[in-house]
Amino acid sequence: MAKKVAPKRKSKAPRKSASKPQRPAGPKPVYDKVRLPETDQGATVFRTDPLIVKDHYEIDYIHSYAEDSPFFLGLAQGKLLGSECSACHYRFATPRAYCMRCGAATRWLDLPLEGRVHTWTTCYFGSEAFLKETPFNLALVEFDGVNTLLLARLIGATEKEIRVGMPVKARFRRLAQFKPTDVYFVPADKA
Amino acid sequence: MRPVYMISGGITKFTKAEPRKSFRVMVKEAFDYALRDCSKLTVERIDGTVVSYFSDHFTRQLKAGVMAVDMCGLVPKPTIRIEGGGATGGLCFQEAWRHVASGWMDCVVAMGFETMSHVNTWKGNEFIALASDTNFDYPVGGFYTGYYAMMVVRHMHEFGTTVEQLAKVSVKNHRNALHNKWAQHHYDITVEDVRRSPMVAYPLTILDICTMSDGAAVAILASEEVAQHVCDNPVRVLGVGMGSDAMRMADRPHDDVILLKHEDPKWYRGLKYPGVHSFRAGRTACKMAYEKAAIEDPREDLDFVELHDAYTSSEIQTYEDMGLCKYGDGGKFIDQGHPELTGRIPVNPSGGLIACGHPVGATGLMQAVFAFWQLQNNIAKHNDGDATIQVRQQKGKGRRPMRGAIHSHAGTGTYVTVSILESTLA
Numbered sequence: 001m002a003k004k005v006a007p008k009r010k011s012k013a014p015r016k017s018a019s020k021p022q023r024p025a026g027p028k029p030v031y032d033k034v035r036l037p038e039t040d041q042g043a044t045v046f047r048t049d050p051l052i053v054k055d056h057y058e059i060d061y062i063h064s065y066a067e068d069s070p071f072f073l074g075l076a077q078g079k080l081l082g083s084e085c086s087a088c089h090y091r092f093a094t095p096r097a098y099c100m101r102c103g104a105a106t107r108w109l110d111l112p113l114e115g116r117v118h119t120w121t122t123c124y125f126g127s128e129a130f131l132k133e134t135p136f137n138l139a140l141v142e143f144d145g146v147n148t149l150l151l152a153r154l155i156g157a158t159e160k161e162i163r164v165g166m167p168v169k170a171r172f173r174r175l176a177q178f179k180p181t182d183v184y185f186v187p188a189d190k191a
Numbered sequence: 192m193r194p195v196y197m198i199s200g201g202i203t204k205f206t207k208a209e210p211r212k213s214f215r216v217m218v219k220e221a222f223d224y225a226l227r228d229c230s231k232l233t234v235e236r237i238d239g240t241v242v243s244y245f246s247d248h249f250t251r252q253l254k255a256g257v258m259a260v261d262m263c264g265l266v267p268k269p270t271i272r273i274e275g276g277g278a279t280g281g282l283c284f285q286e287a288w289r290h291v292a293s294g295w296m297d298c299v300v301a302m303g304f305e306t307m308s309h310v311n312t313w314k315g316n317e318f319i320a321l322a323s324d325t326n327f328d329y330p331v332g333g334f335y336t337g338y339y340a341m342m343v344v345r346h347m348h349e350f351g352t353t354v355e356q357l358a359k360v361s362v363k364n365h366r367n368a369l370h371n372k373w374a375q376h377h378y379d380i381t382v383e384d385v386r387r388s389p390m391v392a393y394p395l396t397i398l399d400i401c402t403m404s405d406g407a408a409v410a411i412l413a414s415e416e417v418a419q420h421v422c423d424n425p426v427r428v429l430g431v432g433m434g435s436d437a438m439r440m441a442d443r444p445h446d447d448v449i450l451l452k453h454e455d456p457k458w459y460r461g462l463k464y465p466g467v468h469s470f471r472a473g474r475t476a477c478k479m480a481y482e483k484a485a486i487e488d489p490r491e492d493l494d495f496v497e498l499h500d501a502y503t504s505s506e507i508q509t510y511e512d513m514g515l516c517k518y519g520d521g522g523k524f525i526d527q528g529h530p531e532l533t534g535r536i537p538v539n540p541s542g543g544l545i546a547c548g549h550p551v552g553a554t555g556l557m558q559a560v561f562a563f564w565q566l567q568n569n570i571a572k573h574n575d576g577d578a579t580i581q582v583r584q585q586k587g588k589g590r591r592p593m594r595g596a597i598h599s600h601a602g603t604g605t606y607v608t609v610s611i612l613e614s615t616l617a
Contacts, residue, residue, distance in 0.1 A: 047210070050210050050211050052210055055251075057251065065326060068326050068327075092442065093441065094327050094439055094441045094442060096442070100437060100442060101444075118345065118467070119341045119342070119344045119345035119348070119467060120341060120344060121337050121340035121341045121344060121392045121393050122392065122393045123332060123334055123336070123337045123340075123391075123392045124389070124390050124391055124392065124393075125313075125316075125334070125336070125391045125392070126313070126316065126332060126333075126334040126337070127313060127314075127316045127317035127320050127332075127333050127334050128311075128313040128314045128316070128317045129317055129333070130332045130333070130334065131313050133332070136332055138331065138332055138337050138338075138340075138341060139341075140341055140440065140441055140467060147444070147445070148441055148442050148443070148444070149440070149441040149442075149467070150441055151327065151328055151331050151439070151440070151441050152331060153331060153332065159393050164344065164345070164348040179330045180326070180327050180330050180331050181330060181331055
């Protein structure tokens with residue numbers, strides 16, 4: 001940015017002509033002190049005793065799904081991927097890179113798209129991020145031939161209708177958000 | 192490892208919001224309370240501190256631990272911060288125990304705090320839910336009450352536990368807290384009140400769940416030599432144990448029960464364990480603590496328990512993990528009145544987290560302080576003369592209360608600590 005040129009003092013010189021009477025001595029405004037410019041920013045104050053103000057905080061993470069990436073890419077293609085241990089063949093419905101039992105690396109496993117409700121709940125309150133979605137159902141889904149469970153949303157059934165053991169089918173969002181909610185489950189009889 | 196004693200403790204009154212005091216001042220007040228209660232202890236004798244607080248998000252002040260230590264006049268002595276979700280306070284207590292038991296230090300202050308009022312409840316729930324897998328759990332609807340609701344729905348399915356049995360835990364803990372001046376909530380409630388209160392996540396209502404709080408707690412641990420010097424009535428830390436489990440509930444295996452000494456494998460034929468109905472970390476922590484403290488049968492050898500009842504359901508699950516009853520019998524255990532103040536083994540005589548509040552980093556230390564006062568037979572001294580919640584000699588036990596367990600629990604059972612404390616009163 002170009003520097004502003006200070007006004008030349010020369011132009012003020014004629015005012016000091018001897019023919020005009022002197023003004024009485026007194027304080028003059030001073031413009032050359034170092035000071036912060038004032039802004040229109042203020043505080044949101046909730047209380048003054050003690051002083052409680054709003055303190056905003058926001059952040060975007062550069063979140064890598066890293067070794068879990070194929071799971072999320074799979075959801076976008078209508079595939080549900082779990083993990084199978086390459087050594088002990090334990091099968092995980094929620095994928096993980098290494099086996100929690102024997103420590104060997106896992107390989108990707110196609111999960112069935114039908115399972116059963118292992119357990120469930122209906123949430124009427126939640127974290128801020130999900131408040132507007134309440135009430136919503138959470139379910140841990142079990143699959144035949146798979147040793148562990150998968151956490152997912154269950155739609156199409158109310159608190160009164162859901163049962164442990166209820167058959168459910170996987171559905172996928174048509175437009176993926178690359179979140180675990182790209183897959184959700186519905187009662188098998190409504191699928 | 193050498194013997195370790197608790198020589199003093201202090202807490203602030205837990206409250207929904209304490210905007211007039213920062214975490215440093217709350218810790219300082221709890222510390223001063225502990226110093227006043229052990230007047231021969233001088234700050235010069237203290238070798239170091241262990242500080243616990245759960246989430247940096249609540250205060251948005253990193254390295255807050257040293258600021259609390261500084262406020263207490265304990266810099267430049269060594270200090271370390273401990274964090275492990277809901278078990279943060281219990282882990283802190285045990286880290287201080289290790290400092291002394293190992294011979295490294297002779298007198299250590301465990302101090303914990305949380306200031307959860309700095310965000311609204313829904314944001315606080317979000318911060319807490321970030322202590323679940325942020326790839327697979329949190330984005331699905333991260334909400335700890337939802338996770339615990341799923342666990343208890345399975346517990347109800349496996350064992351026939353009822354919502355009324357859950358509610359009885361809330362009634363009991365709130366009733367005990369009516370006589371605890373330190374408790375956040377003083378509610379005289381019935382099973383019907385619990386069931387009629389707003390549903391948060393089926394089947395847990397708002398009265399089945401602990402609340403968020405501001406507060407601090409301090410426990411001072413010392414070697415035998417220091418304890419004898421400065422304390423007339425120290426409490427021995429008889430044994431400590433800890434356990435862990437996978438962050439994701441979905442990953443929990445379905446295997447065989449880890450047995451305690453007094454248990455018979457025949458009890459559990461066909462039971463898949465831990466699944467999502469039981470806490471393997473809690474059982475592991477108990478097994479270790481019982482072995483270290485030579486507890487043969489917790490039903491006989493323990494006289495009270497202060498356990499992590501973040502939810503009524505997790506109190507019932509924890510009766511079972513601790514071997515106070517068989518797996519599956521937790522509901523019957525409360526029906527039969529065993530965990531009541533006058534029952535076979537009082538559980539949460541203080542009122543627990545449900546009534547006392549849960550400022551996470553302070554909670555496990557609050558349990559230590561209440562257990563310490565119990566074992567000093569000093570409840571009345573610290574409670575305006577009211578000794579109602581002082582545990583009495585139980586029927587069938589030919590001795591006055593001598594031993595208590597404190598149980599601190601994180602996540603859906605990811606870190607659990609159990610410490611056994613014993614009275615030294617003649």
